[in-house]
Amino acid sequence: GQQLNQSPQSMFIQEGEDVSMNCTSSSIFNTWLWYKQDPGEGPVLLIALYKAGELTSNGRLTAQFGITRKDSFLNISASIPSDVGIYFCAGPGSGAGSYQLTFGKGTKLSVIP
Amino acid sequence: DADVTQTPRNRITKTGKRIMLECSQTKGHDRMYWYRQDPGLGLRLIYYSFDVKDINKGEISDGYSVSRQAQAKFSLSLESAIPNQTALYFCATSPGGFNQPQHFGDGTRLSIL
Numbered sequence: 001g002q003q004l005n006q007s008p009q010s011m012f013i014q015e016g017e018d019v020s021m022n023c024t025s026s027s028i029f030n031t032w033l034w035y036k037q038d039p040g041e042g043p044v045l046l047i048a049l050y051k052a053g054e055l056t057s058n059g060r061l062t063a064q065f066g067i068t069r070k071d072s073f074l075n076i077s078a079s080i081p082s083d084v085g086i087y088f089c090a091g092p093g094s095g096a097g098s099y100q101l102t103f104g105k106g107t108k109l110s111v112i113p
Numbered sequence: 114d115a116d117v118t119q120t121p122r123n124r125i126t127k128t129g130k131r132i133m134l135e136c137s138q139t140k141g142h143d144r145m146y147w148y149r150q151d152p153g154l155g156l157r158l159i160y161y162s163f164d165v166k167d168i169n170k171g172e173i174s175d176g177y178s179v180s181r182q183a184q185a186k187f188s189l190s191l192e193s194a195i196p197n198q199t200a201l202y203f204c205a206t207s208p209g210g211f212n213q214p215q216h217f218g219d220g221t222r223l224s225i226l
Binding site: 031033035040042044045101 | 117146153154155156157158161171172203205212214215216217218219220
C-alpha cells in the first residue's frame with residue numbers, strides 16, 4: 001500500500017524559532033492534508049492542498065504541495081507554546097485507494113519557553 | 114457542541130468482553146470512518162462507510178465490525194476484545210465527493226486487560 005514518510009519524527013525548539021517538517025510519498029498524491037493533534041484530542045485540519053506547486057497559509061503556518069506530487073512541506077513561523085502537538089500529513093493518493101486517507105506517523109513538536 | 118461525538122471517552126475492560134464504541138455527527142456528512150492510533154504508528158483505517166448501506170474494510174479490519182445505523186451514527190464493535198486492541202480510537206466524517214478532508218472526534222481511549 002501507499003506509505004507516507006514524515007520527518008523529523010520529533011523536534012524540540014525554542015519559542016520564537018521557525019519550524020520545518022516534510023512528508024514524502026512512495027506514490028503520487030492528488031491532495032495533501034496537514035493535521036495537528038493536541039494531547040487528548042482528535043486531529044484537526046490545518047491546511048488542505050489540491051494542486052501541485054500550491055502554497056497555502058493559515059496564520060503562521062504555510063504548507064506547500066510539491067511539484068513532483070510526491071511530497072509536501074509544512075512550516076511554522078515564530079513558534080509559540082501552543083504549537084506543541086503532533087503534526088500529521090495525509091493524502092488520499094490516486095487510483096483504487098483514492099477514497100482512503102493514508103496518514104504519516106507524525107512529527108511531534110515540543111516548544112521550550 | 115462537538116460536531117463529531119464519540120462515546121465513551123475512556124473504557125477499561127477485560128479480555129474476551131464485547132465492546133461497542135459509538136460515534137455520532139451533526140455535520141450532515143455522508144461518509145464516516147473508524148481509525149485506530151497507536152504510539153509511533155500514526156492513524157490506521159479500520160472501516161469506512163460512504164452511506165447507510167455501504168460498509169468497507171480498511172487496512173486493519175480483522176477483529177472489528179461496524180454498524181451504520183443512520184447517516185449520523187456509526188458504531189465500532191470488538192466482539193471479543195484482546196490486549197493488543199488497546200489503543201486510541203477515532204471516528205471521522207467527510208462530505209461526499211473526491212478529496213474531501215476528514216473531520217475527527219476527540220477519540221476513545223480503550224484499555225484491554
